[in-house]
Amino acid sequence: MRSAWKRHSVLPGFGITMGFTLTYLSLIVLIPLSTLVFKSATLGPAAFWAAVTSSRVVASYKLTFGAALAAAAVNAVFGLVVAWVLARYRFPGQRLVDAFVDLPFALPTAVAGIALTALYAENGWLGRPLADLGIRVAYTPLGVTVALTFIGLPFVVRTLQPVIEDLDPEVEEAAASLGASRAQTFARVVLPALLPAWLTGFALAFARAVGEYGSVVFIAGNMPMKTEIAPLLIITKLEQYDYAGATAIALVLLVASFLLLLSINLLQHWSSRRTA
Amino acid sequence: MSRPLAEPVGVRVLLIVVALAYLGLFLVMPLLAVFTQALEKGLAAYAAAVTEPLALSALKLTLLTAAIAVPLNLIFGLGAAWAIAKFDFPGKNALITLIDLPFAVSPVIAGMIFILLFGRQGYLGPWLGEHDIKVVFAFPGLALATTFVTFPFVARELIPVMQAMGKEEEEAARVLGAGGWQTFFRITLPNVKWGLLYGVILCNARAMGEFGAVSVVSGHVRGKTNTLPLHVEILYNEYNFQAAFAVASLLAFLALVTLVAKSFVEWRS
Numbered sequence: 001m002r003s004a005w006k007r008h009s010v011l012p013g014f015g016i017t018m019g020f021t022l023t024y025l026s027l028i029v030l031i032p033l034s035t036l037v038f039k040s041a042t043l044g045p046a047a048f049w050a051a052v053t054s055s056r057v058v059a060s061y062k063l064t065f066g067a068a069l070a071a072a073a074v075n076a077v078f079g080l081v082v083a084w085v086l087a088r089y090r091f092p093g094q095r096l097v098d099a100f101v102d103l104p105f106a107l108p109t110a111v112a113g114i115a116l117t118a119l120y121a122e123n124g125w126l127g128r129p130l131a132d133l134g135i136r137v138a139y140t141p142l143g144v145t146v147a148l149t150f151i152g153l154p155f156v157v158r159t160l161q162p163v164i165e166d167l168d169p170e171v172e173e174a175a176a177s178l179g180a181s182r183a184q185t186f187a188r189v190v191l192p193a194l195l196p197a198w199l200t201g202f203a204l205a206f207a208r209a210v211g212e213y214g215s216v217v218f219i220a221g222n223m224p225m226k227t228e229i230a231p232l233l234i235i236t237k238l239e240q241y242d243y244a245g246a247t248a249i250a251l252v253l254l255v256a257s258f259l260l261l262l263s264i265n266l267l268q269h270w271s272s273r274r275t276a
Numbered sequence: 277m278s279r280p281l282a283e284p285v286g287v288r289v290l291l292i293v294v295a296l297a298y299l300g301l302f303l304v305m306p307l308l309a310v311f312t313q314a315l316e317k318g319l320a321a322y323a324a325a326v327t328e329p330l331a332l333s334a335l336k337l338t339l340l341t342a343a344i345a346v347p348l349n350l351i352f353g354l355g356a357a358w359a360i361a362k363f364d365f366p367g368k369n370a371l372i373t374l375i376d377l378p379f380a381v382s383p384v385i386a387g388m389i390f391i392l393l394f395g396r397q398g399y400l401g402p403w404l405g406e407h408d409i410k411v412v413f414a415f416p417g418l419a420l421a422t423t424f425v426t427f428p429f430v431a432r433e434l435i436p437v438m439q440a441m442g443k444e445e446e447e448a449a450r451v452l453g454a455g456g457w458q459t460f461f462r463i464t465l466p467n468v469k470w471g472l473l474y475g476v477i478l479c480n481a482r483a484m485g486e487f488g489a490v491s492v493v494s495g496h497v498r499g500k501t502n503t504l505p506l507h508v509e510i511l512y513n514e515y516n517f518q519a520a521f522a523v524a525s526l527l528a529f530l531a532l533v534t535l536v537a538k539s540f541v542e543w544r545s
Contacts, residue, residue: 009363009443011363013359016355017356021360021371024352025375030374032424035398036385081298085291088282089292091292097296097299106531107528108485108486108505108530109485110524111310111508111527111528150302207380211384212383213487214487235384238391241397243397253385
């Protein structure tokens with residue numbers, strides 16, 4: 001079969017690059033990941049169910065998914081504003097601001113974690129005034145949300161920005177000439193066109209936040225049942241040599257990530273069909 | 277160009293202020309916090325924290341880990357992009373999805389799978405023990421986990437660039453008698469060099485900064501299996517905040533260099 005594909009091309013190297021790609025993919029990604037499925041299969045359905053529904057695990061899932069959802073929602077709202085401002089307006093220092101949006105991709109998560117903790121701790125720059133208002137951020141679920149907002153920040157901006165830049169101005173002009181106010185044009189014409197990319201950015205930020213560890217552990221305080229995220233609980237179980245329990249929690253997280261990945265792919269399919 | 281249709285000036289100013297306030301709160305403030313806390317006790321304390329032997333050995337280990345993960349994923353990225361962009365075969369989209377897979381996996385899970393495979397109670401643990409080979413809680417584990425989390429970076433940047441380039445130029449070179457490697461080095465590589473560099477920059481930043489995955493496989497042996505981010509964690513958990521932030525400032529500086537390099541590449545390409 002391989003030679004049948006190759007005959008169409010005068011370019012060399014299909015066999016070797018494809019062989020190398022598949023081998024390397026299997027060794028680094030597929031075989032190691034498959035151990036997760038094998039290990040949790042040794043548990044049996046009843047023990048698996050017990051492992052993922054114990055109250056401490058359920059509490060960690062609630063915190064992880066709840067905080068990730070809240071953080072993605074915050075980023076969806078403000079990410080739209082940032083993307084709009086960067087794509088449509090001109091102001092001094094814009095290039096710098098644009099480059100800076102990617103900071104959460106470049107800054108190691110542990111550094112982000114300790115920096116946010118220092119800021120929001122009760123003696124921190126932001127923590128002190130907030131504490132005066134009676135709001136505690138560090139070592140509460142709110143702190144977890146703040147950390148997840150930080151690491152998810154670029155996703156919505158970076159998925160929306162090119163789509164806003166590519167919007168056809170004629171459509172907005174048509175809406176305006178037919179008598180729509182600017183707000184009406186935005187709500188009825190612009191926003192629907194941005195919707196697939198907006199949802200994609202939201203899902204990407206959510207997916208990233210669900211698995212996040214480094215930026216959260218410092219600010220969370222890690223109290224079981226209260227501020228313990230699921231990835232941390234996995235590490236705790238591993239340190240107690242409860243490998244099967246750890247894999248069961250991990251498998252649920254992984255399945256959630258895959259479902260998100262799948263919906264992101266469907267969203268992109270939807271958006272490419274709309275723009276085509 | 278002035279847009280015939282734009283928001284009123286007041287709304288525009290308000291939106292810019294909101295956007296800048298949001299970025300200032302979530303991006304600028306944490307970065308400022310790192311550098312102020314690092315210099316809190318003066319330059320001498322800063323210099324001491326970043327030049328003590330444990331910090332230097334962590335720095336060495338971080339560089340070494342990146343020196344393994346980045347070239348491996350670079351070669352993989354080139355090979356995968358060549359096969360995917362220049363040839364047609366069934367299952368191409370599935371292959372691209374599989375290459376992106378590590379992005380969907382929590383860093384903690386990325387570390388855990390190597391414990392399940394190579395740990396003392398892992399699938400290959402007994403065999404490794406008999407032959408006295410240490411993978412987990414040693415350097416090979418760090419390198420493997422880092423390679424896993426940085427796996428897609430180069431490939432996912434290169435694949436679209438190579439696809440956009442098409443294959444006519446290479447085919448012409450081949451028909452005119454150029455060898456395979458000659459075609460690759462004279463035609464393909466110059467065309468994709470900015471995309472390649474972009475992928476390498478991102479891959480390197482993640483490799484040097486990775487925390488979750490290496491935290492699981494490292495075992496935190498000081499001076500042996502501690503990378504810079506793990507060193508930051510240990511110092512912080514010992515309440516040695518100034519030293520933790522001093523070491524963290526090195527990583528923050530690396531992040532800023534990454535952003536500058538990234539912008540430069542975007543501007544060139």
